Amino acid sequence: MQKTYYDPKDLKDFGKISEWDQELGEKFFEYYGKVFEEGALTAREKSLIALAVSHTVQCAYCIDAYTSDGLKRGLEREEMMEAVHVAAAIKSGATLVHGVQMMKKYDKLSM
């Protein structure tokens, strides 16, 4: 039994999820591949978005994958860190904006 929850090598085996449900696995990977194709957004822009989202969902596999992907695409560290800050700002903003709900509830209940 492995002693840690994460093993970087598991990422290489991602495709194996289709072995237990071929139809859904294949549909997922087809969808995934299509999403990252060049479209109204460039593949480079999509890579940066993926990197930012990887941080908000705190997926270690995804962070590894999209840091490498960014390097291959020539992304610079400044661009990548700015993307992470965008993710962090949204995540902290999402926490903080609920403060309005807290304030309203507090005021409503208070004399």
Next chain:
Amino acid sequence: MKSLAKRKDSLADPKNQLALFNSGAFANGELPTFKQKVSESNQYPLKPTKLEIFQVNVGYMCNQVCAHCHVDAGPDRKEIMTTETMQLCLDKLKESGATTLDLTGGAPEMNPNFRWFVEEASKIGVQDFIVRSNLTILRANKKYYDLPDFFKKHNIHVVSSLPFYKRGKTDKQRGNGVFDDSIKALKELNKVGYGIEGSGLQLDLVFNPSGAFLPGNQAELEQEFKTALKEDFGITFNNLFAITNLPVSRFLEFLVASENYEDYMDELVDAYNPSAVENLMCKNTISVDWNGNLYDCDFNQQLDLKVATKGKHLSEFDVEALSNRQIIVSQHCYGCTAGAGSSCQGSVA
């Protein structure tokens, strides 16, 4: 930074590099050797096709000491091809029927016999006469300032390294100031017509990743380089070749020191593309070292893997025997078959 050779680093000895390729994951069967992998797709042994490219490494001396250099070139390398060996190259080039002459180094321009060689070689009239220039040499000393005109006079096809279109990544890989000097050199080449549409003077750039990862899509990178260099500096060029860093010499040293070696080899094996094998550059190329020895490619040259024929030197050059040889492979060859493949002319698949 000094070369591995000057530092007497253990990796300066090709035997130690080859021993590394045959240890660890490749020895315990965790990863297939290149020979095993190629055999799976019935493409082993690798045999040459028609000889087209005669690639001559005129010496390992260079004005730069790039962190990724597979040649381990630098100012402290003194291996320089003599005019006698150059003459032998010209004689055998004619005999070989090759249509491309490709001069590399080191910085080939630093060989004191470089201009003589170019002048003599251009008389032969090969279809494509390539000089691989690191760009900064064109601005390193006044004696090199006229090289763009010299290249133009002999209709040289200039292939230049530029790791990135921004200063940071370029200087990190190649040394401080390299980016600015490279931009100046590219402007000088443009000025005499290189890379300008309709001039007929070919200027191609070489991109290689600045770290332990594979290059991205060549066509996308080319477009980005073209847009950025045009917008920022008014520079134009013809093609961009995306080349994978092979785990040889100083790039291998970097991989080992940064503890990226195993993961990088794993990535290369994982990205193995059997369709790249057909167009590997070793199939239509002969590589010659400064001393006249013959190899399947410039990487095998740095690993001291001479051609598997009786004649291993220009003086014993035998086109027939070479065309029947078996190309020597090891684990470094995975670098040329990863993803879209890699050669001195960029992607191959």
